[in-house]
Amino acid sequence: MATYKEIVGQKITKLTSDPSEPKTGQMWYNSTxxxxxxxxxxxxxxxGGSAITARQAGGAAGQGPQTAGLMFGGxxxxxxxxxxxxxxxxxFSTGGALPAAVADNRGAGTQTAALSFMGLSNPSTFVNxxxxxxxxxxxxxxxxxxxxxxxxxxxxQTAxxxxxGFTTTTSNATExxxxxxxTSxxxxxxxxxxxxxxxxQTSAIAVSGVTTTRVANVEEYDGTNWTAGTNxxxxxxxxxxxxxxxxxxxxxxGATSPPTLVTxxxxxxxxxFASVPSLSNSASGGYTGGSNTAGLYMSGIRTAPGTxxxxxxxxxxxxxxxxxxxxxxxxxxxxxRKALGGAGSPTAALGFGGYNPGNKNExxxxxxTSWSEQNNxxxxxxxxxGAGTQTAALGFGGYxxxxxSVNNTExxxxxxxTNGGNLLLGRNxxxxxGTQTAxxxxxxxxxxxxxxLxxxxxxxTAGNPLNVAKQALRGAGTQTAxxxxxxxxxxxxxxxxxxxxTSWTTGNNLNVNRNNAAGNGIQTAAFLAQGNAxxxxxxxxxxxxxxxxxxxxxxxxxxxxxxxxxGAGTQAAALVFGGFPLTAATSEFEPxxxxxxxxxxxxx
Numbered sequence: 025m026a027t028y029k030e031i032v033g034q035k036i037t038k039l040t041s042d043p044s045e046p047k048t049g050q051m052w053y054n055s056t057x058x059x060x061x062x063x064x065x066x067x068x069x070x071x072g073g074s075a076i077t078a079r080q081a082g083g084a085a086g087q088g089p090q091t092a093g094l095m096f097g098g099x100x101x102x103x104x105x106x107x108x109x110x111x112x113x114x115x116f117s118t119g120g121a122l123p124a125a126v127a128d129n130r131g132a133g134t135q136t137a138a139l140s141f142m143g144l145s146n147p148s149t150f151v152n153x154x155x156x157x158x159x160x161x162x163x164x165x166x167x168x169x170x171x172x173x174x175x176x177x178x179x180x181q182t183a184x185x186x187x188x189g190f191t192t193t194t195s196n197a198t199e200x201x202x203x204x205x206x207t208s209x210x211x212x213x214x215x216x217x218x219x220x221x222x223x224x225q226t227s228a229i230a231v232s233g234v235t236t237t238r239v240a241n242v243e244e245y246d247g248t249n250w251t252a253g254t255n256x257x258x259x260x261x262x263x264x265x266x267x268x269x270x271x272x273x274x275x276x277x278g279a280t281s282p283p284t285l286v287t288x289x290x291x292x293x294x295x296x297f298a299s300v301p302s303l304s305n306s307a308s309g310g311y312t313g314g315s316n317t318a319g320l321y322m323s324g325i326r327t328a329p330g331t332x333x334x335x336x337x338x339x340x341x342x343x344x345x346x347x348x349x350x351x352x353x354x355x356x357x358x359x360x361r362k363a364l365g366g367a368g369s370p371t372a373a374l375g376f377g378g379y380n381p382g383n384k385n386e387x388x389x390x391x392x393t394s395w396s397e398q399n400n401x402x403x404x405x406x407x408x409x410g411a412g413t414q415t416a417a418l419g420f421g422g423y424x425x426x427x428x429s430v431n432n433t434e435x436x437x438x439x440x441x442t443n444g445g446n447l448l449l450g451r452n453x454x455x456x457x458g459t460q461t462a463x464x465x466x467x468x469x470x471x472x473x474x475x476x477l478x479x480x481x482x483x484x485t486a487g488n489p490l491n492v493a494k495q496a497l498r499g500a501g502t503q504t505a506x507x508x509x510x511x512x513x514x515x516x517x518x519x520x521x522x523x524x525x526t527s528w529t530t531g532n533n534l535n536v537n538r539n540n541a542a543g544n545g546i547q548t549a550a551f552l553a554q555g556n557a558x559x560x561x562x563x564x565x566x567x568x569x570x571x572x573x574x575x576x577x578x579x580x581x582x583x584x585x586x587x588x589x590x591g592a593g594t595q596a597a598a599l600v601f602g603g604f605p606l607t608a609a610t611s612e613f614e615p616x617x618x619x620x621x622x623x624x625x626x627x628x
Contacts, residue, residue, distance in 0.1 A: 036051050036052060036053055036060070037052050037053070038052070038053045038055055039052050039053065039054055039055065040054070040055055040056050041054065041056060042054060042061060042622055045620070046062070046063055046620050046622065047063075050062060050063065051625065059624045059625075060624070060625045060626070061622055061623065061624055061625065062622070062623060062625055063343040063620055063621060063622065063623065064343065064621050064622070064623030065341060065342065065343055065621075066341070066342070066343070066344075066345060066621045067300050067301050067339070067340070067341040068301050068339075068340060068345070068346065069289075069301055069302070069303055069304050069321075069337045069338065069339050070337070070338050070340070070346050070347070070348035070616075071304065071335070071336065071337060071338075071348040071349070071350065071580055072111070072113075072114065072115070072320070072336035072337065072338050072348070072349075072580070073111070073114050073115030073116055073336055073349075073577065073578045073579045073580055074115075074116075074334040074335065074336060074567060074578050074579075074580060074581045075095075075109060075116055075322060075323045075334035075335075075336065075578070076107075076109055076116050076117075076118060076334070076535040076536060076578055077100055077105070077107055077109070077334070078100065078323055078332040078333050078334040079095075079098035079099055079100040079105055079107070079323050079332050080098055080099050080308075080309040080310065080323065080324050080325045080330075080332045081098050081099050081127055081128050081174070081309040082095055082096055082097035082098025082099075082105065082126075082127060082128075082129055082131075082311060083095070083096050083097050083098075083129040083130050083131030083138075083140045083141075083143075083177065083311075084096070084131045084311035084312055084313050084322070085131055085132065085133045085134050085135055085138040085139075085157075085313055086131065086132060086133075086177065086178065086221070086222065086266055086312060086313050087132065087133055087134055087179070087180050087224070087268070087313070088133070088134040088135045088138075088313045088314070089313075089314055089315070089318065090113060090313070090314040090315075090318040090319060090320045090338055090340075091111075091112060091113030092110075092111070092112065092113075092134065092135040092136075093110070093111035093135065093311070093313045093314070093320045093322060094108065094109070094110055094111070094119070094131070094134070094135040094138050094157070094313070095108070095109050095111075095131075095311035095322050095323065096108040096109075096119075096122055096129070096131065096138070096140055096157070097122055097125070097126040097127055097129045097140060097143060098127050098129075098311075098323075099127045099332065100332065103127065103147075104125035104126060104127045104144070104145065104146065105125055105126075105127065106121045106122040106123070106124060106125040106126070107121060107122075108120055108121060108122060108157070108162075110135055111135075111320065111322065111336070112577060114349070114570075114577065114579065114616070115569070115570065115577035115578040115579045116336075116535070116577060116578045117535060117575050117576060117577045117578075118535050119157075119159075119160070120157070120160050120161040120162055121162075122140060122155065122162055123155060123162055123165070124145060124153075125145065126140070126143040126144065126145055126151055127143060127144050127173075128142070128143050128144050128173035128174040129141065129142055129143030129144075129151065129173070130142055130143070130175055130176060130177030130186065130221075131177050132177050132178060132179045132180060132181065132184040132185070132201075133157070133179070133180045133181040133184070134180070134181075135159065136157075136158065136159035137156075137157070137158065137159070137180065137181040137182075138156070138157035138181060139154060139155070139156055139157070139177075139179075139180075139181045139184045139201065140154065140155045140157070140162070141153070141154035141155075141168060141177065141184070141186055141201075142154075142168065142171070142172050142173055142174075142175055142177075142186060142189060143173045144173045150171035150172055150173055150191055151171060151172075151173065152167050152168040152169070152170065152171035152172075153165040153166070153167060153168070154166045154167075154168060154184075154201065154206070156181055157181075166201075166204070166205060166206065167206070168186060168199055168206045169197070169199055169206055169207075169208045170189075170191070170195065170197045170199065170208075171191060172189035172190060172191045172195050172197070173189055173190055173217075174189055174190050174217040174218050175187055175188040175189025175190075175195065175217060176188050176189070176219060176221040176228070176230055177221060178221055178222065178223045178224055178225065178228040178229075179201070179223075179224045179225040179228070180224065180225075181203065182201075182202065182203035183200070183201070183202065183203070183224065183225040183226075184200070184201035184225065185198070185199070185200055185201070185224075185225045185228050185245070186198070186199045186201070186206070187199070187212055187221075187228070187230065187245070188212055188215065188216050188217055188219060188230060188233070189217050190217040193215075194215035194216055194217055194234075194235055194236075195215055195217070196211040196212040196213070196214065196215035196216075197211060197212075198210060198211055198212060198245070198250070200225055209248075210248065210249055210250060211250070212230065212243055212250050213243055213250050213252065214235065214239070214241060214243065215235060216230065216233040216234060216235050216239065217233060217234055218233050218234045218261040218262050218309075219231055219232055219233025219234070219261070219263065220232055220233070220256075220260075220263035220264055220265040220275045220278070221264075221265050222265035222266055222267040222269075222270060222273035222274075222275070222292075223245075223267060223268070223269045223270040223273065224268070224269060225247060226245075226246060226247030227244075227245070227246065227247070227269040227270045227271065228244070228245040228270055229242065229243070229244050229245070229253065229265070229270035229273060229292070230242065230243045230244075230245075231256050231263060231265060231275050231292075232256045232258075232259060232260045232261065232263050232275075232278065233260075233261055233263075234261040237281065238259045238260060238261045238280070238281050239259060240255045240256045240257075240258065240259040240260075241255055241256075242254060242255060242256055244270045244294075245270070253270075254295065254296050254297060256275070256290070256297060257288075257290055257297050257299075258278075258280060258286070258288060259280060259281065260277075260278030260279060260280055260286065260288075261278060261279055261281075261308075262277070262278045262279050262308035262309045262325070263275050263276065263277060263278030263308070264276055264277060264278075264307075264308075264309070264310050264311075264312045264321065264324070265312060266312040266313055266314050266315070266316070266319040266320065266321075267292075267315060267316045267319070268315050268316070269294075270292070270294060271292070271293060271294030272292075272293065272294075272315070272316045273291070273292045273316055274289060274290070274291050274292075274300065274316050274319050274339060275289065275290050275291075275292065275297075276288075276289045276303055276307065276310075276312070276319075276321055276339075277289070277303055277306060277307035277308050277310065277321070277324070278308050279308045279325075279328075283328060283329065284328070285306035285307065285308050285325065285326070285327075285328055286306055287302035287303040287304070287305065287306045287307070288302055289301065289302050289303060289339075291316060300339075301339075303321065303337055304337055305326050305333075305335055305337070306326065307321060307324045307325065307326055307335070307337075308324060308325045309324050309325045310322055310323055310324025310325075311323055311324065314339070316341070317340065317341040317342070318338075318339070318340055318341075318342075319338070319339040320336070320337075320338055320339070321336070321337045321338075321339070322336050323335065323336070334581075342621075343620060343621050344618045344619060344620060344621060345618070345619050345620075345621045346616065346617070346618050347616065347617045347618075347619075348580070348616055349579065349580050349613070349614065349615050349616040350580055350613075350614055351568075351580065351581075351582045351583060351600075351611045351612065351613055351614070352611070352612050352613075352614050353583070353609070353610070353611065353612075354370075354390070354392075354393070354599070354601075354610035354611065354612045355390070355393055355394035355395055355610055356395070356608040356609060356610060357375060357388055357395050357601060357602055357608040357609075357610065358386070358388055358395055358396075358397055358608070359378075359380060359384065359386045359388070359608065360380055360602070360606045360607055360608040361377075361378030361379055361380040361384050361386075361406075361602050361606065361608075362378055362379055362380070362406070362587075362588040362589070362602060362603055362604040362606055362607075363377075363378050363379050363406035363407045363408075363423075363453075363588045363604075364376060364377050364378030364384070364406065364408070364588075364589075364590045364601075364602050365377050365378075365408040365409060365410035365419050365422075365590060366410050366542070366544070366590030366591055366592045366599075366601065367410040367411060367412045367413060367414065367417040367418070367419075367592060368390075368412075368413050368414040368417070368592045368593075369413070369414070369592060369593050369594070369597070369599075370390075370392060370592065370593040370597045370598065370599040370612055370613075371390075371391060371392035372389075372390070372391065372392075372413065372414040372415075373389070373390035373414060373592040373593070373599050373601070374387065374388070374389055374390070374410070374413075374414045374417050374436065374592070375387070375388045375390070375395070375590055375601055375602060376388070376401055376408065376410070376417075376419055376436070377401055377404065377405050377406055377408040377419065377422060378406050378408075378602060379406040379425075380606055381606075382404075382425060383404035383405055383406065383424050383425050383426075384404055384406065385400040385401040385402075385403065385404035385405075386400060386401075387399060387400055387401060387436070387441070389414055390414075390592075390599070390601075390610070395610070398439070398440075399439060399440040399441065400441070401419065401434055401441050402432075402434055402441055402442075402443060403422075403424065403430065403432050403434070404424065405422035405423060405424040405430060405432075405452075406422060406423055406424075406425075406452075407421075407422050407423045407452040407453040408420070408421060408422035408452075409421050409422070409454040409455065409456030409465055409468075409499075410456055410590070411456045411457055411458045411459065411460070411463045411464070411465075411499075412436075412458070412459050412460040412463070413459070413460075414438065415436075415437065415438035416435075416436070416437065416438070416459065416460040416461075417435070417436040417460060418433070418434075418435060418436075418444070418456070418458075418459070418460045418463045418479065419433070419434045419436070419441070420432070420433040420434070420444075420447060420454070420456065420463070420465055420479070421433075421447055421450070421451040421452055421453075421454045421465065421468060422452050423452035423453070428450065429450035429451055429452045429468075429469070429470065430450050430452070431446040431447035431448070431449055431450045431451070432446060432447075433445055433446055433447060433479070433484070435460055436460075444479075444481075444482065445479070445482050445483035445484055446484070447465070447477060447484055448475075448477065448484055448486060451465075451468035451469065451473065451475070452468060452469055452470075452495075453467075453468055453469050453495045453496045453497075453540075454466060454467055454468035454473075454495075454497075455467050455468075455497040455498050455499035455508050455509070455511070456499045457499035457500050457501050457502065457503075457506050457507065457544075458479070458501070458502050458503040458506065459502070459503070460481065461479075461480065461481035462478075462479070462480065462481070462502065462503040462504075463478070463479035463503065464476070464477070464478055464479070464487075464499065464501075464502070464503045464506045464523065465477045465479070465484070465499075466490055466497070466499065466506075466508055466523075467490060467493070467494045467495055467497045467508065467511060468495050469495035469496075470495075471493075472493040472494055472495050472512070472513060473493055473494075473495065474489035474490040474491070474492065474493040474494075475489060475490075476488060476489055476490060476523070476528065478503055479503075487523075487526075488526060488527045488528065489528070490508060490521055490528050491519070491521055491528055491529075491530050492511075492519055492521070494508075494511035494512060494513070495511060495512055495539075496510075496511050496512040496539035496540045496556075497509060497510050497511030497512075497539070498510060498511075498541055498542070498543035498544075498552060498591070499543070500543055500544050500545040500546060500547065500550035500551075500571075501523075501545070501546045501547035501550070502546070502547075503523075503525065504523075504524065504525035505522075505523070505524065505525070505546070505547040506522070506523035506547060507520065507521070507522055507523070507545075507546075507547045507550050507571070508520065508521040508522075508523070508528070509534070509538075509541070509543050509550065509552045509571070510534055510537070510538040510539055510541055510543075510552055510555065511539050512539040512540075512556075518533055518534035518536065518537040518538050518539075519531075519533055519534075520532060520533065520534065520571065520576070522547055523547075531571075531574070532574065532575045532576060533576070534552065534569055534576050535569060535576050535577075535578060536557050536565065536567060536569070537557060537558050538552060538555040538556070538557055538565065538567075538569075539555055539556050539587075540555050540556050540587040540588045541553060541554050541555025541556075541565075541587070541589075541591075542554055542555070542589040542590055542591030542600045542601075542603070543591045544591040544592055544593055544594070544598065545571075545593070545594050545595045545598075546594070546595075547573065548571075548572060548573035549570070549571070549572065549573070549594065549595040549596075550570070550571040550595060551568060551569070551570050551571070551579075551591070551594075551595045551598045551613075552568065552569050552571070552591075553567070553568035553569075553582060553589075553591060553598065553600050554566065554567070554568070554582055554585065554586045554587060554589055554600065554603065555586075555587050555589075556587045563585060564584075564585035564586050564587045564603075564604070564605075565585050565587075566581040566582045566583070566584055566585040566586075567581055567582075568580070568581065568582060568598075568613075570595050571595075579613075582600065582611050583609075583611065584607075584609075586600075586603035586604060586605070586607065586609075587603060587604050588602075588603050588604045589601060589602050589603030589604075589607075590602055590603075593613075596613075596615050597612075597613065597615075598612070598613035599611070599612055599613070600613075
């Protein structure tokens with residue numbers, strides 16, 4: 025039986041301040057400011073984690089939620105891609121590759137039950153194959169009736185819809201998929217390609233697109249017939265849509281004529297279009313999914329005349345204001361340098377050693393706002409490994425110009441450095457983690473090493489070796505729960521290895537081969553940022569990834585590509601500083617936050 029509050033609602037209370045956690049639908053009178061207040065609905069786009077590989081014009085699982093996106097195929101360098109990426113609401117991880125590279129394919133379904141169909145396998149070969157995805161791999165092909173590319177896709181894996189596209193000319197062909205075969209059904213009224221889509225097999229929509237020129241007309245499908253809808257407010261090609269049906273959808277971006285990328289977004293309620301907040305960055309040909317209140321726009325063309333980018337934007341309509349995760353600028357180091365050591369937390373960090381361009385012995389402490397000079401290392405060097413905290417740090421190994429790789433260990437007490445027990449042999453560019461009295465060092469050069477060493481506060485002893493000999497790797501965790509991340513040589517996958525205090529076991533690879541990066545955290549919640557994405561002389565990366573103890577997922581990119589920077593902190597509160605090209609910059613990671621959108625109301 026319904027309660028009185030459910031039937032009548034809650035009374036408006038008089039308060040001297042806003043409630044700390046207001047409920048949806050709640051209203052109150054704030055007597056301090058003399059205003060009737062409540063939670064207001066707000067729509068906005070915010071940034072999500074960056075794609076592993078920037079691309080455009082592929083397939084997506086449109087019926088999946090915002091927290092379970094899927095994109096596959098598309099154009100990348102080289103032109104056609106078989107890559108699949110899965111989004112979890114914060115970042116991407118690598119999924120099972122398509123059986124063949126394809127672009128201008130289309131998709132349907134969800135992250136664990138998706139469908140890819142049509143496309144181009146090279147610039148002149150039209151595809152009629154469709155494939156099903158089970159959340160890890162793509163199955164055997166099923167043939168469509170019409171080979172084509174750049175059409176529309178809607179529905180789920182067992183009830184898919186393919187419509188329009190291009191063969192040797194524009195197509196109006198429509199086909200339905202029942203989970204095993206494709207059936208030709210009634211054609212669209214207007215043959216077109218590169219148009220916006222949304223919905224399911226019995227409630228789909230085609231918005232704008234290209235015939236011989238860009239058009240603004242709209243068609244809706246009810247499971248049997250196509251009928252004309254209200255024209256789209258602007259004439260575009262490459263507009264992307266998302267939504268559960270053709271009566272509750274959002275359409276975003278696209279390109280007008282002459283080709284100009286737009287940020288324009290509109291909602292559709294089955295009768296009319298209405299303007300909603302624009303994308304943060306102009307876009308066309310991206311990958312979409314989700315609902316009209318919690319949608320997702322991934323990658324796509326972000327810069328004319330066709331440059332792909334890995335940007336992800338999330339669309340939300342709710343009573344909360346969402347502030348996206350981002351890297352913010354912190355206070356600069358007093359001395360620009362690369363190949364320095366790091367330890368501590370974002371509000372109590374330590375940076376020491378490095379190059380600029382000669383050996384550096386400077387030590388600096390960070391308080392969350394600014395860096396201050398402290399007593400120097402006893403031996404100036406770069407490529408030094410670090411562990412511990414700001415008041416109990418450990419610096420070991422490194423490379424000193426003129427002396428080569430060194431075995432020196434130094435301990436910092438929050439004021440000055442004292443010499444500790446030497447490494448068993450000289451090493452530089454090692455990975456390190458743990459504490460001052462229970463440290464762990466591994467890998468390094470020269471040559472690439474698999475050596476693992478444990479420190480007890482006075483001396484080092486040999487532990488069991490890594491599975492892969494590497495240098496330029498980074499560490500996280502403790503002496504009994506350590507993590508080795510990335511590294512070089514670059515012709516090997518960027519492996520992850522976990523240490524249990526006795527031996528190393530191989531974990532899942534990074535999404536991007538990364539060496540000379542900045543990292544820290546714990547074994548089940550680590551981060552790795554920037555670095556050389558591949559060969560040590562390859563361009564510096566601005567990307568970053570988080571590890572959850574099982575797999576790696578991308579997070580939002582840093583402001584600039586760097587390598588040989590240092591890291592401190594945790595996955596949720598990370599700090600990256602210094603690096604090459606020579607810089608004093610500090611970046612602080614700020615996770616996504618959500619706050620109630622308290623709004624003033626009037627009776628007028």
